[in-house]
Amino acid sequence: MTEALRVGIAGLGTVGAGTLKILTERADLLAERCGRAIKVVAVSARNKGKDRGIRLDGFKWVENPIELANDPAIDLIVENIGGSEGVARRLVEAALTNGKAVVTANKALIAHHGVQLARLAEEHNAVLAFEAAVAGGIPIIKSLRDGLSANRFRRIAGILNGTCNYILTTMWEAKYGFDEVLKDAQARGYAEAEPSFDIDGIDTAHKIAILASLAYGTPPAIDKVYVEGIRGIRLRDMEFADELGYAIKLLGVATMTERGLQQRVHPCMVRKDSPLGAVGGVYNAVQVEGDACGTVLFEGHGAGAGPTASSVVADILDIARGVNYKPLTLAVKTLKKINTVGMEALRCSYYLRLAVIDEPGVLAEITALFKKEKISLRSFIQHSHNPEETVQLVLTTHETPESAMLSAVKAIGALGSVTEPPCMIRIEHL
Amino acid sequence: MTEALRVGIAGLGTVGAGTLKILTERADLLAERCGRAIKVVAVSARNKGKDRGIRLDGFKWVENPIELANDPAIDLIVENIGGSEGVARRLVEAALTNGKAVVTANKALIAHHGVQLARLAEEHNAVLAFEAAVAGGIPIIKSLRDGLSANRFRRIAGILNGTCNYILTTMWEAKYGFDEVLKDAQARGYAEAEPSFDIDGIDTAHKIAILASLAYGTPPAIDKVYVEGIRGIRLRDMEFADELGYAIKLLGVATMTERGLQQRVHPCMVRKDSPLGAVGGVYNAVQVEGDACGTVLFEGHGAGAGPTASSVVADILDIARGVNYKPLTLAVKTLKKINTVGMEALRCSYYLRLAVIDEPGVLAEITALFKKEKISLRSFIQHSHNPEETVQLVLTTHETPESAMLSAVKAIGALGSVTEPPCMIRIEHL
Numbered sequence: 050m051t052e053a054l055r056v057g058i059a060g061l062g063t064v065g066a067g068t069l070k071i072l073t074e075r076a077d078l079l080a081e082r083c084g085r086a087i088k089v090v091a092v093s094a095r096n097k098g099k100d101r102g103i104r105l106d107g108f109k110w111v112e113n114p115i116e117l118a119n120d121p122a123i124d125l126i127v128e129n130i131g132g133s134e135g136v137a138r139r140l141v142e143a144a145l146t147n148g149k150a151v152v153t154a155n156k157a158l159i160a161h162h163g164v165q166l167a168r169l170a171e172e173h174n175a176v177l178a179f180e181a182a183v184a185g186g187i188p189i190i191k192s193l194r195d196g197l198s199a200n201r202f203r204r205i206a207g208i209l210n211g212t213c214n215y216i217l218t219t220m221w222e223a224k225y226g227f228d229e230v231l232k233d234a235q236a237r238g239y240a241e242a243e244p245s246f247d248i249d250g251i252d253t254a255h256k257i258a259i260l261a262s263l264a265y266g267t268p269p270a271i272d273k274v275y276v277e278g279i280r281g282i283r284l285r286d287m288e289f290a291d292e293l294g295y296a297i298k299l300l301g302v303a304t305m306t307e308r309g310l311q312q313r314v315h316p317c318m319v320r321k322d323s324p325l326g327a328v329g330g331v332y333n334a335v336q337v338e339g340d341a342c343g344t345v346l347f348e349g350h351g352a353g354a355g356p357t358a359s360s361v362v363a364d365i366l367d368i369a370r371g372v373n374y375k376p377l378t379l380a381v382k383t384l385k386k387i388n389t390v391g392m393e394a395l396r397c398s399y400y401l402r403l404a405v406i407d408e409p410g411v412l413a414e415i416t417a418l419f420k421k422e423k424i425s426l427r428s429f430i431q432h433s434h435n436p437e438e439t440v441q442l443v444l445t446t447h448e449t450p451e452s453a454m455l456s457a458v459k460a461i462g463a464l465g466s467v468t469e470p471p472c473m474i475r476i477e478h479l
Numbered sequence: 480m481t482e483a484l485r486v487g488i489a490g491l492g493t494v495g496a497g498t499l500k501i502l503t504e505r506a507d508l509l510a511e512r513c514g515r516a517i518k519v520v521a522v523s524a525r526n527k528g529k530d531r532g533i534r535l536d537g538f539k540w541v542e543n544p545i546e547l548a549n550d551p552a553i554d555l556i557v558e559n560i561g562g563s564e565g566v567a568r569r570l571v572e573a574a575l576t577n578g579k580a581v582v583t584a585n586k587a588l589i590a591h592h593g594v595q596l597a598r599l600a601e602e603h604n605a606v607l608a609f610e611a612a613v614a615g616g617i618p619i620i621k622s623l624r625d626g627l628s629a630n631r632f633r634r635i636a637g638i639l640n641g642t643c644n645y646i647l648t649t650m651w652e653a654k655y656g657f658d659e660v661l662k663d664a665q666a667r668g669y670a671e672a673e674p675s676f677d678i679d680g681i682d683t684a685h686k687i688a689i690l691a692s693l694a695y696g697t698p699p700a701i702d703k704v705y706v707e708g709i710r711g712i713r714l715r716d717m718e719f720a721d722e723l724g725y726a727i728k729l730l731g732v733a734t735m736t737e738r739g740l741q742q743r744v745h746p747c748m749v750r751k752d753s754p755l756g757a758v759g760g761v762y763n764a765v766q767v768e769g770d771a772c773g774t775v776l777f778e779g780h781g782a783g784a785g786p787t788a789s790s791v792v793a794d795i796l797d798i799a800r801g802v803n804y805k806p807l808t809l810a811v812k813t814l815k816k817i818n819t820v821g822m823e824a825l826r827c828s829y830y831l832r833l834a835v836i837d838e839p840g841v842l843a844e845i846t847a848l849f850k851k852e853k854i855s856l857r858s859f860i861q862h863s864h865n866p867e868e869t870v871q872l873v874l875t876t877h878e879t880p881e882s883a884m885l886s887a888v889k890a891i892g893a894l895g896s897v898t899e900p901p902c903m904i905r906i907e908h909l
Contacts, residue, residue, distance in 0.1 A: 071629050071771055081696065081813055082628055180626065186772035188626020195625070195802075196610065196618020198512050199501050199792030266511065324778065327757065341501055341789035342616035342779060348754065349775035359771035362629030372625075372802060383511055 053086035054369045055122055059114035059140055060129030061094035064154050064181065066101045067354030068127055068361045073103070079362070083369035091117055118143035125150040125368055127361060133157035145169040145177060152364040154181035154357055160255035160271045163262065164384065167376035177376040178364035183256045184209060184333040186356025187349040188363065193263045193337070194378045200339025202264040206302045206479060209256040211331035211351040212240045212247040213279050213299040217316075218329040221287045221296070227280065239331060249278035250299060250314040257301030260335070261312050265305060265387060266379045270312070273389040277315035286402055286472060289430060289443045293400070296321040298328070300477060309388030311395065317477040318400050324348070325479055336479060395451040398427065398476040401458065403442045404469040411466045412442070418460045419446070422453040439468050445476065483516035484799045485552055489544035489570055490559030491524035494584050494611065496531040497784030498557055498791045503533070509792070513799040521547055548573035555580040555798055557791060563587035575599040575607060582794040584611035584787055590685035594698045594814065597806035607806040608794035613686045614639060614763040616786025617779040618793065623693045623767070624808045630769025632694040636732045636909060639686040641761035641781040642670045642677040643709050643729040647746075648759040651717045651726070657710065669761060679708035680729060680744040687731030690765070691742050695735060695817060696809045700742070703819040704731075707745035716832060716902060719860060719873045723830070726751040728758070730907060739818030741825065747907040748830055754778070755909055766909060825881040828857065828906040831888065833872045834899040841896045842872070848890045849876075852883040869898050875906065 056072065058065050072079065072089050080086045091109035093116070111117055117126050118140055126144045128151060130137040137158055144151050146169060153159070159166070159179050170177040180190045184207065193205075208214050212234060219230045231248065234240035246252050254274040262269040279299050290297050295318035303312045319326040324346045328334040333351025338344050350356035367374075377384060405411050419426060430443040446454065454473070462471045486502065488495050502509065502519050510516045521539035523546070541547055547556050548570055556574045558581060560567040567588055574581050576599060583589070589596070589609050600607040610620045614637065623635075638644050642664060649660045661678065664670035676682050684704040692699040709729050720727050725748035733742045749756040754776045758764040763781025768774050780786035797804075807814060835841050849856060860873040876884065884903070892901050 067771075075631070078631070079629070081809060084810065186627075186769075187775055188622045191621065191626045192618050195797060196621045196793050197616075197789065198796045199509070199789045201505065201508070322757075324757075327752075327754075339616075339789065341497075341785040341792070343783075343786055345617055345777070345779035347775070347777060350773040353773075355771040356773055359627065359629045359769065362771070363626050366628045367625060370804070374800070379511060380514065 051085045053088040054365070055088050055090045055124045056127060056365065057091040057093070057117035057120065057123040057125070058089060058127045058129065059093045059117055060131070061092060061101055062129060063354045064357045064361065065094065065127065065129035066103055067358030068129070070103055071358050071362045072365070079366060083366040085369045087365060087369055090122055091120065093117055114140050115143055118147055118149060123149060125152065125365060127365070128153040128155060131155055133161040138162060141166060142169060145173055145175045148173045148175050150176040150368045152178050152361055152368070154179065154361060156182040156252065156255040156259060160258045160269050163259070163269045163377060164381060168381045170376050171381055176368050176373055178367065180364050181357045181360035183259055184335055184347070185349065185351040185353065186359045187333060187335065187347045187351070188360065189260065189335045189347050190263060192347065193260065194374060197337060197339055197342055197345065200341045202305065203338040203340065204302065204304045205257070205260050205264055205335065205337055206300050206325065206477065207257065207260070207335035208298050208325060208328050208333055209253045209301045209335070209351065210247050210299060211333055212244070213253070214328065214333070215239050215331045216248065217279060217282065217297055217299065220282070220284055224284060226284055227282060248280060250276040253299060253301040253314045257303050257312055257314060261303035261310060263378050264303065265310055266383070267310065267385050267387045270389060273312055275313040275315065275392050279316055281472065282316055283472065285441065286474060289402060290318050290400070291321065292430065293318070293428065293445060294320055295476065296326045297474065298325060300325070302477065306390055306394055308394055309390040311390045313392065313395070316474055318474055319477050319479050323479045392451050396448050397451070398448050398478070399446045399454050400474040400476055401444045402472040403461065403467050404439050405442050406466045406468060407438055407440045408466065414464055414466065415461055418457050422457040424449045424453055424457055481515045483518040484795070485518050485520045485554045486557060486795065487521040487523070487547035487550065487553040487555070488519060488557045488559065489523045489547055490561070491522060491531055492559060493784045494787045494791065495524065495557065495559035496533060497788030498559070500533055501788050501792045502795070509796060513796040515799045517795060517799055520552055521550060523547055544570050545573055548577055548579060553579060555582065555795060557795070558583040558585060561585055563591040568592060571596060572599060575603055575605045578603045578605050580606040580608070580798045582608045582791055582798070584609065584791060586612040586682065586685040586689060590688045590699050590701045593689070593692065593807060594811060598811045600806050601811055606798050606803055608797065610794050611787045611790035613689055614765055614777070615779065615781040615783065616789045617763060617765065617777045617781070618790065619690065619765045619777050620693060622777065623690065624804060627767060627769055627772055627775065630771045632735065633768040633770065634732065634734045635687070635690050635694055635765065635767055636730050636755065636907065637687065637690070637765035638728055638755060638758050638763055639683045639731045639765070639781065640677050640729060641763055642674070643683070644758065644763070645669050645761045646678065647709060647712065647727055647729065650712070650714055654714060656714055657712060678710060680706040683729060683731040683744045687733050687742055687744060691733035691740060693808050694733065695740055697740065697815050697817045700819060703742055705743040705745065705822050709746050711902065712746055713902065715871065716904060719832060720748050720830070721751065722860065723748070723858065723875065724750055725906065726756045727904065728755060730755070732907065736820055736824055738824055739820040741820050743822065743825070746904055748904055749907050749909050753909045822881050826878050827881070828878050828908070829876045829884050830904040830906055831874045832902040833891065833897050834869050835872050836896045836898060837868055837870045838896065844894055844896065845891055848887050852887040854879045854883055854887055
């Protein structure tokens, strides 16, 4: 058996502590699986005294995590500090520069600095692995890189943020509004006190940018991702969605269109009996469409100590086995700059909910505006019919260009008979 | 860039031709992904003249596939001949002995001779890879080996045979009997003229034996798999299942029980809204339960040229990249002989359908026999009630030992008031 792989862990939050626990409590099994002992030698965190349910006295305690990167007795560093800048970034850069392997769950870091870090890893013959950065315990990064590597990818679509999926699922199941459910999720620890990162879609954007990079062999382009979160979703829209056969999910979607790569994060209506439509609660799922494999679905826990640490430790075992993939699969110099397209290139079906004064001629006004943009309507729902009161009018369209739809929605929103800003949700056919 | 990886393909049926097509039509993309050109240099099949939709004139044609194993101009052999013995086995043995890499979709070969072939591969420092042997385009073998390698596995349960799943799905959707649907599946090419291998569960047994071997680090033990196929399933049972909230699926299940590894293939009732319950048609799906990752589901196409070739080519790219996993993940000498247990160790809930003469006292007789075996009933359905006629009586039990259930069923089947052999189906909680 080769020498032990010596690990330093920076950050002992949920994932760091979970990783430490797995590495220590099943050391023999892991050594058997990778042919080599994995030995945690040093740890670093903000608060040494905090009760994490694990004894730390067998490990060297390091106050400044950067020291781990300079310790010749460490081969691999697990970065669990988080954030795209600051200590996390400096630690990873220093470790790679010193030829040490780095395993991280830090999607912001990879989405923003993936290319720079990959180049650093290549220059110093170091490994940089981040399976845990996307979809927790689901091995989606390895699957895109290895298992599905024969494919040209048509689309990658995923429920990539457990907080959002929990909120949307709970709104629908408990029939509560967004704000109430968010508060409840915060109380349960499913959402952060500052929830913007999750509910405004930023976290999902990081993840889809990483998946798109791997699938299409291009640098992660987080600034090219269209991002729209779930704050605008009303329970009422879920009820209409259900009536139309849909569920509302926050999806990250990467598609190769004729004009280039499109990446977007926004609430979608998806058939409720489709694989992604059926994924509830804190679960994550990714649907990969390849030209050889067809559609492959991966579903599992997207967060939490066990699932995320499962992926962190899997990366560690890979490295112990000597697997040395390029961080972004392709060597940095062969990454392609490919055209990217924004939402103007999208064609899809749309759901539109309007609050209108129920008086004769309103529907005619609205349909005239659709006609003007050459948008073909698919269905129409109006539940109550109380003259002179505000009623909810729901329309769905056939496939239509986003630009035409936006023009129509703008014009419709300006009508005197429309009493609230229109609610538009894209329908994704999966 | 390193020298090209030179490939010989033996067998040009669906999978072989699909592999050849992918390797030739996107050679540049694949070379980019693995950092090395993949070059098909020779092919072998039974019939040179057959139209496969691909030109073969650029490749050396070899009549006897074994010659590929002895050709110094070949680095890797794709074995698509099939069968656990004969030419396929001799070819793989010869290739590994000569230090050549082998990629195969041959589950029978791996399930029966996996250990011997893995040993041969180790001795000659050759790679043996078989992602395509289980679940077609779903990267389940790599996921067990790499992505989920941090886990202790509680259970692996899968819909692993597309033919069976197609038959069961079609019976239910079209409301046809087993024999009719089998004939239809044969006409469509979804079932073989000699369908026993699929519908009697043998193919599923090969696959679950391979997955169990990888998950539990033990030699594949095909002779320890309990196997029961789907010939006995009636549409009537599907209707009752649906009424009870279940769908009927042929599952391969491997579980680590307290007393040892249990492997079984049989029809199961699973909640119709569970991930596996919702998998229809020719799709395959595997549910992996790990102690760290939790439940992870993989779903995709289990067969066909594209999906299977997708996995074959993924293995080829791995080998081109220099990835050198042990064929059974662990080195042969570290594979563990673990206790195996048979169906006598199973505890589950059961569905039992009885055709009984509807006369007073019958139910009392039956429930007395359940009571004698200390089996607790969970539900009871009897649709019609026409005195003196045969009626269908359906019972489900709480969790109970298989042995007690079999005794009860035997005694119930012997009752004068029971007019047909009882139909017992196990209920799997997923």
